[in-house]
Amino acid sequence: MSFNTFGRMFRYTSWGESHGPALGAVVDGCPPGIALSEADIQPWLDKRRPGTSRFTTQRREPDIVRILSGVFEGRTTGTPISLMIENVDQRSKDYANVAVAYRPGHADYAYDAKYGFRDPRGGGRSSARETAARVAAAAVARGVIPEVRIRAYLTEIGGDVIDRAAHDDAEIDRNPFFCPDPAAAARWEVLVDAARKAGSSLGAVVECVAEGVPAGWGAPLYAKLDGDLAGAMMSINAVKGVEIGDGFAAARLAGEGNADAMRPGPDGRPLFLANHAGGIAGGIATGQPVVVRVALKPTSSILTPVETIDRTGAAAEIATKGRHDPCVGIRAAPVVEAMMALVLADHKLLHRGQIG
Amino acid sequence: MSFNTFGRMFRYTSWGESHGPALGAVVDGCPPGIALSEADIQPWLDKRRPGTSRFTTQRREPDIVRILSGVFEGRTTGTPISLMIENVDQRSKDYANVAVAYRPGHADYAYDAKYGFRDPRGGGRSSARETAARVAAAAVARGVIPEVRIRAYLTEIGGDVIDRAAHDDAEIDRNPFFCPDPAAAARWEVLVDAARKAGSSLGAVVECVAEGVPAGWGAPLYAKLDGDLAGAMMSINAVKGVEIGDGFAAARLAGEGNADAMRPGPDGRPLFLANHAGGIAGGIATGQPVVVRVALKPTSSILTPVETIDRTGAAAEIATKGRHDPCVGIRAAPVVEAMMALVLADHKLLHRGQIG
Amino acid sequence: MSFNTFGRMFRYTSWGESHGPALGAVVDGCPPGIALSEADIQPWLDKRRPGTSRFTTQRREPDIVRILSGVFEGRTTGTPISLMIENVDQRSKDYANVAVAYRPGHADYAYDAKYGFRDPRGGGRSSARETAARVAAAAVARGVIPEVRIRAYLTEIGGDVIDRAAHDDAEIDRNPFFCPDPAAAARWEVLVDAARKAGSSLGAVVECVAEGVPAGWGAPLYAKLDGDLAGAMMSINAVKGVEIGDGFAAARLAGEGNADAMRPGPDGRPLFLANHAGGIAGGIATGQPVVVRVALKPTSSILTPVETIDRTGAAAEIATKGRHDPCVGIRAAPVVEAMMALVLADHKLLHRGQIG
Amino acid sequence: MSFNTFGRMFRYTSWGESHGPALGAVVDGCPPGIALSEADIQPWLDKRRPGTSRFTTQRREPDIVRILSGVFEGRTTGTPISLMIENVDQRSKDYANVAVAYRPGHADYAYDAKYGFRDPRGGGRSSARETAARVAAAAVARGVIPEVRIRAYLTEIGGDVIDRAAHDDAEIDRNPFFCPDPAAAARWEVLVDAARKAGSSLGAVVECVAEGVPAGWGAPLYAKLDGDLAGAMMSINAVKGVEIGDGFAAARLAGEGNADAMRPGPDGRPLFLANHAGGIAGGIATGQPVVVRVALKPTSSILTPVETIDRTGAAAEIATKGRHDPCVGIRAAPVVEAMMALVLADHKLLHRGQIG
DSSP states (O other): OOSSEEOSSSEEEEEEOTTSSEEEEEEESOOTTOBOOHHHHHHHHHHHOTTSSTTSOOOOOOOOEEEOSSEETTEEOSSOEEEEEEOOOOOGGGGGGGGTBOOTTSSHHHHHHHHSOOOOGGGGGGSGGGHHHHHHHHHHHHHHOTTOEEEEEEEEETTEEOOGGGOOGGGGGGSTTOOSOHHHHHHHHHHHHHHHHTTOOBOEEEEEEEEOOOBTBBOSTTSOHHHHHHHHHHTSTTEEEEEETTGGGGGGSBHHHHOOOEEEOGGGOEEESOOTTTTEETTEEOSSOEEEEEEEOOOSOOSSOEEEEBTTSOEEEEOOOSOOOSOHHHHHHHHHHHHHHHHHHHHHHHHHHHHO | OOSSEEOSSSEEEEEEOTTSSEEEEEEESOOTTOBOOHHHHHHHHHHHOTTSSTTSOOOOOOOOEEEOSSEETTEEOSSOEEEEEEOOOOOGGGGTGGGTBOOTTSSHHHHHHHHSSOOOGGGGGGSGGGHHHHHHHHHHHHHHOTTOEEEEEEEEETTEEOOGGGOOGGGGGGSTTOOSOHHHHHHHHHHHHHHHHTTOOBOEEEEEEEEOOOBTBBOSTTSOHHHHHHHHHHTSTTEEEEEETTGGGGGGSBHHHHOOOEEEOGGGOEEESOOTTTTEETTEEOSSOEEEEEEEOOOSOOSSOEEEEBTTSOEEEEOOOSOOOSOHHHHHHHHHHHHHHHHHHHHHHHHHHHHO | OOSSEEOSSSEEEEEEOTTSSEEEEEEESOOTTOBOOHHHHHHHHHHHOTTSSTTSOOOOOOOOEEEOSSEETTEEOSSOEEEEEEOOOOOGGGGTGGGTBOOTTSSHHHHHHHHSSOOOGGGGGGSGGGHHHHHHHHHHHHHHOTTOEEEEEEEEETTEEOOGGGOOGGGGGGSTTOOSOHHHHHHHHHHHHHHHHTTOOBOEEEEEEEEOOOBTBBOSTTSOHHHHHHHHHHTSTTEEEEEETTGGGGGGSBHHHHOOOEEEOGGGOEEESOOTTTTEETTEEOSSOEEEEEEEOOOSOOSSOEEEEBTTSOEEEEOOOSOOOSOHHHHHHHHHHHHHHHHHHHHHHHHHHHHO | OOSSEEOSSSEEEEEEOTTSSEEEEEEESOOTTOBOOHHHHHHHHHHHOTTSSTTSOOOOOOOOEEEOSSEETTEEOSSOEEEEEEOOOOOGGGGTGGGTBOOTTSSHHHHHHHHSSOOOGGGGGGSGGGHHHHHHHHHHHHHHOTTOEEEEEEEEETTEEOOGGGOOGGGGGGSTTOOSOHHHHHHHHHHHHHHHHTTOOBOEEEEEEEEOOOBTBBOSTTSOHHHHHHHHHHTSTTEEEEEETTGGGGGGSBHHHHOOOEEEOGGGOEEESOOTTTTEETTEEOSSOEEEEEEEOOOSOOSSOEEEEBTTSOEEEEOOOSOOOSOHHHHHHHHHHHHHHHHHHHHHHHHHHHHO
16 A cells, blocks of 8 residues: 555556546456446446536546556456546636635645645545546456455434334435435435535445455454445545444443344354354454444535635635535445445455465 | 565564563664664653553463664664564463364454464464553654654543643653543552452553644555554554544534644744644644544453353353453553654654655 | 566556557656656657668557646646557558468467467567667656766677777767677678578677666665666566676686776765676666676578468468568667666665655 | 565465564465465475585575464465565574675665665565565465476576586486486586685576466456566566577567467377477467576676765765675576466466356
């Protein structure tokens, strides 16, 4: 893992800014012989794409991916797979004042403090547009782990929580919120509309479950499956918290309440009677579903003016008028899913390398 | 970051099992010329040491560290620093039945699923004893970042939360719980005693604050300061959740409530009016205090028998009688502090390398 | 360093095949604020470009580079720099029989043995066309090390060696052989012409000197400056040997003859009386010129039929008719220079990171 | 690969100085279930041990290795294997004047230029004593690649070359020079004795052959098997040149003379008619023997006084009186073998990880 590279055996390097000509990812270490074409990647990008409902930014990006290398006659060759997505709708004028005053909650000031200056157009490199590269790379990763089924969904927007009893996977793709509870989805429509019209924004919680991960993937200490997932999720824009299994709730349990008891199961494998651990023990998968939850802060770009300073250090005030997601958490769901796929593909290859 | 190595520029490799002859860490990339002797490391190990109060495991380990390389005439030479701690009190007999039945909540089953077999004595490599290596390595890291002051403390045991208004840093070292609120410490004494006597266990929340981190440390995307902290913290035994700044609470805020407004401050630096972000924006430090919070599950070793299976797959029942911490969260505080120091030292050197 | 990534702090990831739509490199870790435009990169690509004389392959590639990210208003931003070069002259028909019979000396058989199949067009990923990505990345690296002057030149083609006494740096760019000795250049013209007309090929030796490398760059043991240079040079197509300083000749010297004696020099720095060591001791630069020499085998593609087998394992015979360099060593000179620049830029940042 | 870590999947981190209390290596990524005890490592250390004949340094080190972790009941557990060797015969007094005047050819000046100061006792970290850690780690690596047979031997001392026709593997262990030609061994006895008595030193060439490496190990471009071998070999003390297969001689061949023609062989695998390539094409093993050759300079420590400077920059003269190998190339043979084993073990696991 380097500044812009993620993974050990299955790795990708991401590049590109919000308002540059293009962005992309170079995937390295992908096994050979996996069926892959643009058509395998595009649907995942379409799920993350902006402008598909009134609840996301109105920037119009088709997000068409091109495979520039690493595939021959429809199969991966084992050599680097270069994926490129051209930027089409870069309206830089919206960002004119951004170049002057720092937007609180954004990376503006921190980037200037680090690099001395930055590309201010649309957040430059710190824009969530970079997540398109992740989703494209993850589409390749999915081909490496056909045994795994991953789904991410929102459990909470602005503090309004789903009813777990009403959870129905089939609902997730039927509403613009990746919400598994149709009643919650209906409430969120009102909630997000109100925030959008007020020029305000809302936070959210995304949960992600991976089924089919065999016991044994993962590794000790500094390549723990949960450690890698935590790092991966926290690297997504606007994420401020990560939980595995019961997460913070586990801190309030006594040992008896947190135990995942085991019974003899089919095929000699254990049957777990609970999954407080979220499918990971000692950094290694137990064969239960892997469960991760991430907290996303509300979009920092809001219409209400906020006190700030400009590059010269002088007092200023800023209200962000550009095109923004009223709730970044919504479009984060496909990205959380992507990071899960990328971490698992990497660990499958690591496990295979060490254990055979 | 590899299986047992942590960091990029300032790195350490950890080794050793709970009941082997010794454990240790090799620190690589440490700048030369830093004053270092065993006396600089020992106090940090003493804080983490077991058996210092009745609220921690009664295993008696002096945890005496030896420096085997990388220091000449009291200063680091820039070459690898090998740190070794001998195990003294390895009572393997307590673990006899552990070799047969899997302890729910422990890594026993997952290790066997991965490696085919394991060193079962005291958890082997998955034992929290490994954290002594981290604390020793972190003592070296502290010499690299003299500008930073780090403190970790518990905010919650078994769901009993401190009163933030009563927070007093000076209290942290005055009670066996690293608790900044003396009233809460008094309550926890009763709480943990009850759990200990009942052979039960409690979860906890540890908060860690680093002051003096200059704006600019950190890096984009896959080497974000918060991403690295999340991965580092989740790599600690029993940790199930990590938050930066407001964490999950931020998911319940609207954009206006989450904004860290800025005013012109002294020395041309901004004066922040809030720190919802926990000192990090876009993966880069803002100059505010860096704030991390971690959730630790209750110790999995409890006296109440739990259903499980043994290595043959047959049904079994297990009650763990060995020496255990009734609340692993207590001894985690020095480890959380250690990981903060290790991540920050690494990022200081990375920043200096790229920016100069 | 990964499959397709080179470097630690200053890193690049290379992608692309000989006959795909494009190839490129993503440079990561480049310091911010360095002046960079396509015009800074193009001249280096032009030096490596095929078809500039009758002594190199007649494939016509303009090798026009585009910067797709990481530069804002003419300066690097510190974020990844994506460089892309489109392939224009991919005449795949020349390679029809290559898909069937393995070309001895090429990677054909080894790739199939590893990956099960491969992109056979023009050597696919194992084509020397990949070196365009290195040269482009190195042009960025040069901006990181303005204090260093690098030049590479041929000292030998087909066993015909230059006269060291006649070495004149100014001659290097005056002939199509990067030859510092005009008399040798004249002889080589005859030699290479004869090989080309006979459908044969010749080996070569390239020497590379870097002046201005300060004492102290480099690192011990597994990041030695000479170790990294050796790995970097051996990664270039057709390279079979690497020497630092006196190289294999040093093995024939006695200790007295190999000593680089020192005298007090200007500015408190030593004045070396010889440079047998090639500017590196213990893996660390001494401040003397860094001297590397690489041996390149003759191009494996020749008109003379050679016995081989095909993918089915059946006996075959192959004579390579495509467009090839009669002496790959010629176009290797700019690539050797590129690898020197890439290694030095990386070590400058590593040194700065650790030492400050 | 970091400053003191070597390898990707099979990695080790080396630590320790010539005159510190101990040195060692931590091996990470080793597969579980491999039989391993100190008795499997000790014989390899004994081959490298100083003082076994009058042709090597008279320092008396038993080089007894201890396994401190990662092995349970005689088998590797998949967790880090910590290996420690105590230093016994550290006669620091011999090195008194070394602390003052820089020894030409040694790393003294370069270390001071980098780090500001150094541990001067016996070369500190730059001493060839570090190679004991490599040999110990390689003994573990050998268990990972039982299908491979590696042997290293000297082909040349002080310019006196073996007769290839007289090569007999059985001779290698019958003389103190790892010489496969008994006649050459007899001549070298005279040669090295003369150098030793004169307080002079001699260079050498070591060749290493690995048989049984399956076609397919290795990887493209920046993890090439030959690139990794070159980097690994150049990281050994006193090495100044590396060749794969024909090496520099290939630069003098025409394409026809360098072709490794293929015929249908047994088991569907090719039968190669030559091995100019040294068993590697495009960075990937072809199934032929892997052949590497390294050049070692003469020991820099000689009795003849050499001009130098001291730490203050003043002129000085130095004659090294300590205990030294008259020809470091001799004891390098087991180290070259070690690096071959380490690189191959790493590539076996990498290949298995990516390809399955």
